[in-house]
Amino acid sequence: MSTPPATDPTAAPAWTVGDITVHRIDEVLLPPATGPWLLPGATPDIVAVQDWLRPHFADDEGVLHIDSHSFAFTVGGLRILVDTGIGNGKERANPAWHDLNTDFLRRLASAGFPPDSVDLVILTHLHADHVGWNTQEVNGEWVPTFPHARYLTSRTEREFWAGYDMEEAREQMFQDSVIPVEEAGLLDLVDVPAEGVDVVPGLRLLPTPGHTPGHVAVELTSRGRTALITGDCIHHPVQLAHPAIGACVDIDPQQSEASRRMLLDSLTDTDTVVLGTHFAPPTAGHVVTHQGAYRLSPVPADSH
Template identity: 65%
Template sequence: MSAQHAAPTPAWTVGEIVVRRIDEVELAPETGAWLLPGATPEVVAGHPWLQPDFVGADRALRLASHSFAVEAGGLRILVDTGVGNGKDRANPAWHRLDTDYLRRLERAGFAPEAVDLVVLTHLHTDHVGWNTRREGGAWVPTFPNARYLADRAEWDHWASAEMDGPRRQMFRDSVHPVAEHGLLDLVDVPADGLEIAPGVTLVPAPGHTPGQVAVRLGSGGAAAVITGDCIHHPVQLAEPGIHSHVDIDPARAGETRRELLAALADTDTLLLGSHFPPPTAGLVRSDGAAYRLQPVPPGTV
């Protein structure tokens, strides 16, 4: 698709804050069953509101990799950076990707040199990949004028963890170069959150990883929350007990998810899913003993 005929960037407004979804890639169909093994076709069938947006005709979960590009207080903030291009990965679906992610980012007004902050909700492969790009045979920061923010507890966990080869490779090509260039800021996020820009607040969301954060947006009485991986898919609204098989602390992850959903239920706070397929955003509504997502399609800004 040529630039002049490119699809407009999906966007939502939260008061004076603008949030754009920067698509990277739709995740492979088998990802859902691997990631959320409790979301069986039988479980999915019990929640017909999931179709057609969030599950396919075969009741397989639909998942996506994307970033959120946030304009707030005159700053350009990127939340998570996907899988990245050209990287050696154990997952065949992520191995040496070649997408037009950077062109999409630039079309949204977020040229790499113009990004002020990069928020890493946690240090997993599919959230840090575009931290760096290949240049002159080395991996260098993609966003050379940005500060990259991660929770100190997240960094401390991985610094002391026994990592397998693929995870060590991910840190070598996507995390350590940022630190080596002096661009990584480790922050302490208190229970009531840490405001990093006007109306943009990091809030603890532990369980999936020890130092995961979600991102709360607020402006002019409007509000939104970017999930990180405390909620991978809308089926977890209907079944909050379904956890990811890569959650480090499944019990804590479930507590985090339930606390967030209870806080958002039947309010006007927009939920923006870090892996939700289009329409990606919605309002949390009570549904019996659990919840459902009322989709809020994007506009263009």
């Protein structure tokens, strides 16, 4: 007797943006220690004051809920994946990322995006928890998971890391998750000017530097509706209440805060659906003004 799937394949959360359906492809809920490490300024006292963070984005003790997931959708006939998570079987210094064994690819296929069908992979930046499923191990070698796709990232991003004195763990990540894609001739670098750049009609990359120098957010538009995928410009909704809270791994903390404030200001009190790359369920929401800053007003996933 075959084992039934661990989750209902019809239950992959999705949001409708005009003619676009954006699917959240879950990888893993990160452990409680992630918050204090990643966002040290988000202390339990600060988190506790923001009632709206509970119960979805934090618990009663002020512990942040942080997710790893990707987003998949079709635009202009192209089947697109934004960021590829941590990946399976990767040697990582962070124990929460090390040697994972998740059913990410099955969830992706269940949402209608088997790896062979993906046309484009957009990488908001080149960090280990955003490029992991770029590759998978086949016969002892790391090969592109999406063999028919172009992989796209900012030219500024790739060139920065090319000149960076990498520590061993980051070098390992590039060797198993970035360089195999380059060697296969699948990585495309794009210049992203201040006003952003259209990849295809309805899909635009917006520069949000600071977390990394070439970091981009991804804007989707269809029939007058808009959604925005944050990448790591915003890691957690607590940063809406406190935009000055940055990540410990921000390359340029001041620039990261400036990008976050500019992005939030452009989104506030609009009907843009914000999809957080690390936001725990319900993941999506509208940015609204709140106590001199912002908060997230959740937008539930469509019911299918």
